[in-house]
Amino acid sequence: MNNIIELTASEIRELYDKKEATVPEVTKAFLAHIKEKDSEINAYITVCEEEALKQAEEVQKLMDNGEKLGPMAGIPIAVKDNICTKDIKTTCASKMLENFVSPYDATVVKKLKDEHMIILGKVNMDEFAMGGSTENSAFFKTKNPRNLSKVPGGSSGGSAASIAADMAPIALGSDTGGSIRQPASYCGIVGMKPTYGLVSRYGLVAFASSLDQVGPMSKTVADNANLLNVIAGNDEMDTTSAKVEKKDYTQALVNDVKGLRIGVPKEYFGEGLAIEVKEALEKAIEKYRSLGAVVEEFSLPTTKYALPTYYIIACAEASSNLGRFDGIRYGYRTENYSSLKDIYRNSRSEGFGKEVKRRIILGTYVLSAGYYDAYYKKAQKVRTLIKQGFEEAFEKYDVILTPTAPTTAFDLGSKIEDPLEMYLMDLYTVPINIAGVPAISIPCGTDKEGMPIGMQLIAKHFNEEMLYRFAYTFEQN
Amino acid sequence: MEYEVIIGLEVHAELSTKTKIYCGCTNEYGSDPNTHCCPVCTGMPGALPVLNEKVVEYAVRAGLAMDCDITRESKQDRKNYFYPDTPRAYQISQFDLPLCVGGKVDVNVEGENKTIGITRIHIEDDAGKLVHDAYTGGTLVDLNRAGVPLIEIVSEPDMRSAADAVAYVEKLKGILEYIGVSDCKMQEGSLRADVNLSLRPVGQKEFGTRTETKNLNSFRSIARSIEFEIERQKAVLEAGGVVYQETRRWDDEKGEGFSMRTKENANDYRYFPEPDLLPINLSEEYIENIKKSLPELPESRKARYMSELNLPEYDAGIIISSKALSDFFEEAGKVCGNYKAVSNWIMSDIIRASREYEFEYDNMPYTAEQFGHLIQLIDSGKISGSIAKTVFEEMIKTGNEPEKIVEEKGLAQVSDEGAIKEVVDRVVAANPQSIIDYKAGKDRALGFLVGQCMKEMKGKGNPQILNKLILEILNK
Numbered sequence: 001m002n003n004i005i006e007l008t009a010s011e012i013r014e015l016y017d018k019k020e021a022t023v024p025e026v027t028k029a030f031l032a033h034i035k036e037k038d039s040e041i042n043a044y045i046t047v048c049e050e051e052a053l054k055q056a057e058e059v060q061k062l063m064d065n066g067e068k069l070g071p072m073a074g075i076p077i078a079v080k081d082n083i084c085t086k087d088i089k090t091t092c093a094s095k096m097l098e099n100f101v102s103p104y105d106a107t108v109v110k111k112l113k114d115e116h117m118i119i120l121g122k123v124n125m126d127e128f129a130m131g132g133s134t135e136n137s138a139f140f141k142t143k144n145p146r147n148l149s150k151v152p153g154g155s156s157g158g159s160a161a162s163i164a165a166d167m168a169p170i171a172l173g174s175d176t177g178g179s180i181r182q183p184a185s186y187c188g189i190v191g192m193k194p195t196y197g198l199v200s201r202y203g204l205v206a207f208a209s210s211l212d213q214v215g216p217m218s219k220t221v222a223d224n225a226n227l228l229n230v231i232a233g234n235d236e237m238d239t240t241s242a243k244v245e246k247k248d249y250t251q252a253l254v255n256d257v258k259g260l261r262i263g264v265p266k267e268y269f270g271e272g273l274a275i276e277v278k279e280a281l282e283k284a285i286e287k288y289r290s291l292g293a294v295v296e297e298f299s300l301p302t303t304k305y306a307l308p309t310y311y312i313i314a315c316a317e318a319s320s321n322l323g324r325f326d327g328i329r330y331g332y333r334t335e336n337y338s339s340l341k342d343i344y345r346n347s348r349s350e351g352f353g354k355e356v357k358r359r360i361i362l363g364t365y366v367l368s369a370g371y372y373d374a375y376y377k378k379a380q381k382v383r384t385l386i387k388q389g390f391e392e393a394f395e396k397y398d399v400i401l402t403p404t405a406p407t408t409a410f411d412l413g414s415k416i417e418d419p420l421e422m423y424l425m426d427l428y429t430v431p432i433n434i435a436g437v438p439a440i441s442i443p444c445g446t447d448k449e450g451m452p453i454g455m456q457l458i459a460k461h462f463n464e465e466m467l468y469r470f471a472y473t474f475e476q477n
Numbered sequence: 478m479e480y481e482v483i484i485g486l487e488v489h490a491e492l493s494t495k496t497k498i499y500c501g502c503t504n505e506y507g508s509d510p511n512t513h514c515c516p517v518c519t520g521m522p523g524a525l526p527v528l529n530e531k532v533v534e535y536a537v538r539a540g541l542a543m544d545c546d547i548t549r550e551s552k553q554d555r556k557n558y559f560y561p562d563t564p565r566a567y568q569i570s571q572f573d574l575p576l577c578v579g580g581k582v583d584v585n586v587e588g589e590n591k592t593i594g595i596t597r598i599h600i601e602d603d604a605g606k607l608v609h610d611a612y613t614g615g616t617l618v619d620l621n622r623a624g625v626p627l628i629e630i631v632s633e634p635d636m637r638s639a640a641d642a643v644a645y646v647e648k649l650k651g652i653l654e655y656i657g658v659s660d661c662k663m664q665e666g667s668l669r670a671d672v673n674l675s676l677r678p679v680g681q682k683e684f685g686t687r688t689e690t691k692n693l694n695s696f697r698s699i700a701r702s703i704e705f706e707i708e709r710q711k712a713v714l715e716a717g718g719v720v721y722q723e724t725r726r727w728d729d730e731k732g733e734g735f736s737m738r739t740k741e742n743a744n745d746y747r748y749f750p751e752p753d754l755l756p757i758n759l760s761e762e763y764i765e766n767i768k769k770s771l772p773e774l775p776e777s778r779k780a781r782y783m784s785e786l787n788l789p790e791y792d793a794g795i796i797i798s799s800k801a802l803s804d805f806f807e808e809a810g811k812v813c814g815n816y817k818a819v820s821n822w823i824m825s826d827i828i829r830a831s832r833e834y835e836f837e838y839d840n841m842p843y844t845a846e847q848f849g850h851l852i853q854l855i856d857s858g859k860i861s862g863s864i865a866k867t868v869f870e871e872m873i874k875t876g877n878e879p880e881k882i883v884e885e886k887g888l889a890q891v892s893d894e895g896a897i898k899e900v901v902d903r904v905v906a907a908n909p910q911s912i913i914d915y916k917a918g919k920d921r922a923l924g925f926l927v928g929q930c931m932k933e934m935k936g937k938g939n940p941q942i943l944n945k946l947i948l949e950i951l952n953k
Contacts, residue, residue, distance in 0.1 A: 013569050026884075082523075083523075084522065084523045090522070090523075092522070097522070100522070102516075102521065102522065102523065104514055104516050104521070104523060104524075106523060201523075201525060202523065202525050203524075204523055205522040205523045206522075206523065206753075208752075209752035209753050210752035236527065237525060237527060238525050238527075239525070239528065239753070239754055239755055240525075240752075240753060240754075240755065254841045316749060317749075317752055319557075319747075320555050320557050320566075320567055320747070320749070322564025323557060323559065323564050323565065323567060324520045324522070324564065325522075326559060326561075328561045328564075328618065329520070329564060329618070330521075335653055335829070340561070344559055364747065367557075367747035367748075367749055368745055368747060369745045369747075372747075372749070376749060424841065458766075459934040
């Protein structure tokens with residue numbers, strides 16, 4: 001019983017079913033551990049002790065009454081702080097929204113509540129999901145539980161760290177250019193970015209609307225599939241959410257990849273890839289080969305255009321999406337103003353952090369009259385080419401296998417002053433968002449410092465099952 | 478130097494859909510501030526727009542009624558700018574692929590027929606309203622109007638005078654009302670126009686520099702602002718000056734226009750495709766179905782009134798200028814069968830009364846059916862034409878059925894010859910001088926006697942019988 005916090009969601013659920021633990025007991029165990037451990041890790045921005053306990057009591061009552069509940073009922077969860085929760089602050093780790101309480105629940109939060117999951121709290125991130133280390137949080141830096149001098153990755157660093165530090169068995173993150181997969185890789189957990197449109201974005205505070213997706217982060221592949229079952233599905237509040245049939249992703253948890261084809265794009269194994277990461281990936285490829293998969297190297301020549309394309313599109317959309325934070329209706333308002341222009345200029349100058357401002361300026365520039373065609377329009381054309389590159393590859397391969405990030409988690413403070421160096425960490429993850437395809441990061445070893453290495457598996461649109469099958473097979477062998 | 482005036486209009490019309498364009502909030506005018514609002518129309522973080530399909534349908538209806546081509550693959554774009562009435566800091570509009578392009582409408586200006594080209598019609602959302610708070614001296618934001626669906630109708634620079642512009646807007650108003658997509662209440666701001674105006678020397682091909690006067694919400698302000706701007710530009714040019722491209726504001730109380738911002742200070746709206754919304758794809762079948770459902774348009778009604786009901790062109794033109802009035806005309810005419818009489822009443826008493834009692838044609842104090850009954854009472858001889866005016870006034874004040882008014886007030890016409898003869902004899906006997914005057918050739922004497930009799934009978938005497946009986950005595 002004293003190792004409850006180390007259990008996976010499925011194991012906790014088993015305890016409930018065998019009546020070996022109650023939901024309030026489990027919830028209290030996590031809350032107690034957060035209290036003890038988070039002073040060291042700094043993953044949580046808000047802990048919802050009271051609400052979580054109240055919710056736990058209610059779910060327990062339902063269980064005691066013999067109600068038939070879903071597989072994730074009673075499972076505590078951490079939610080990234082850019083996903084709107086009614087009555088609980090949603091800060092986006094920004095001074096701009098430090099005291100903001102959303103008047104509504106995001107669709108994914110509604111789904112968590114409908115499943116009777118227990119929201120433990122809201123977790124840290126790079127401000128407005130912009131960054132790859134969670135160091136851009138306006139409040140505090142989160143540490144990598146595997147090594148406290150390292151970053152947990154980002155922008156969903158709080159989600160990944162809370163799981164790696166046993167302060168939540170499972171979490172929601174969001175991924176615009178790698179923000180679920182890269183921290184999952186750095187913290188040694190499983191992170192899925194679903195196909196664009198599989199999960200509703202309603203209530204996810206927008207960074208880049210055409211790239212953002214909410215996704216599950218977990219200790220195991222099975223937990224991940226179970227959480228995706230809860231949050232996936234068409235939402236009439238989000239017209240970009242796809243009208244696809246509801247699936248049970250746990251059906252894909254099959255320990256067998258015999259005869260399936262893996263494509264390995266050589267552009268993802270070139271300059272900048274740490275040797276230890278490369279070796280771990282090669283070992284993983286060997287393992288798949290030994291399990292009967294067919295592995296082939298191929299070329300994705302558009303890869304080199306992905307990073308500039310991403311930063312143009314993402315920043316352009318961000319510059320518009322973040323216009324609403326103007327100090328008028330909600331959020332931070334400067335005390336220093338004598339005109340409307342002052343309110344705008346000073347509220348935004350004082351309320352946004354450096355990286356957010358950098359991206360707003362970049363995005364405003366690429367959309368400006370005279371520059372639009374050269375940047376934004378061209379980026380959209382390249383986007384189509386990148387998408388086509390993936391589509392062609394998936395005519396030959398069931399999955400594409402790459403490293404999640406070029407290196408393992410880096411030292412806190414080592415890259416924060418060099419944005420380009422930081423952007424390069426997204427090299428392998430951004431093409432996936434540009435193409436809108438799904439990808440999962442799973443642990444595939446550690447470097448000599450003991451830091452986890454992540455493997456990224458990519459599949460074609462709406463084929464999350466294939467990813468779970470490969471990931472599950474790797475995990476089981 | 479002689480100048481030619483070049484005018485193009487951008488007309489914004491609020492669509493009368495039940496709900497707003499991107500959320501489920503009610504699209505109703507005039508409620509307490511910030512009561513028709515939700516996370517979507519107030520621009521809350523994380524909220525997403527969902528396009529109201531009715532808005533597309535209404536815009537396509539307008540496009541078809543104005544002879545436009547409908548864009549099969551259209552999209553929406555963000556227009557970015559900061560203003561407190563714009564909660565997301567961008568308006569969702571259409572930039573390069575509007576729903577409707579290349580239409581036209583025909584107008585008649587002082588007897589001359591003209592065709593005004595329509596460049597495009599696109600959909601967009603309205604902004605909220607800023608309210609100056611006299612108590613605190615601050616400015617408050619009311620977001621009830623944020624998200625109200627609009628169409629913007631952009632004309633070609635085909636107008637040459639204020640009269641052209643007014644005729645064009647009247648025409649648009651008529652069409653939008655007839656096809657039921659907008660109530661076009663200018664005083665509530667649901668129809669408003671921006672005027673683009675430039676001058677060029679007569680004979681010159683290139684356009685001069687234009688100015689744009691924004692947000693005109695009455696025919697009067699459209700006409701006056703145009704007259705003002707023509708004179709202003711003329712004075713500038715004649716003094717050897719240069720007209721600057723600028724956005725201007727019209728102050729209707731002062732009767733003056735003012736410069737708001739010049740081209741150098743113009744916003745760069747940084748349009749880009751709205752990533753939260755899917756492209757709008759319309760099938761041939763969809764467009765065909767809307768085409769079939771279009772009602773009879775005002776021009777066609779006018780032609781019918783002239784050919785089938787023998788109304789003069791002027792009268793027909795006045796009646797069709799308002800759909801409500803035209804509907805009233807048709808219904809009342811159907812009830813009484815005397816369209817001509819209804820038309821005559823509209824041209825005189827109804828138009829006058831609407832001004833005097835300040836009611837709109839879509840909200841008259843009496844129904845078309847009641848009015849048809851009034852005409853029936855006249856045609857059947859139950860009341861005289863002059864008594865009918867009294868009954869009409871009473872209908873306006875009480876909303877009662879004309880029969881009931883006639884009965885309660887005892888206004889029924891007296892046609893009984895015996896009863897009338899009694900009065901005639903008495904009046905003639907009391908006015909012997911009139912007989913002498915009449916015999917001396919003064920016809921006015923007859924009118925005087927009829928008037929005296931009517932006075933005695935409180936206007937209820939049958940005028941034909943009265944006339945006949947008096948003449949009988951006079952001609953004895």
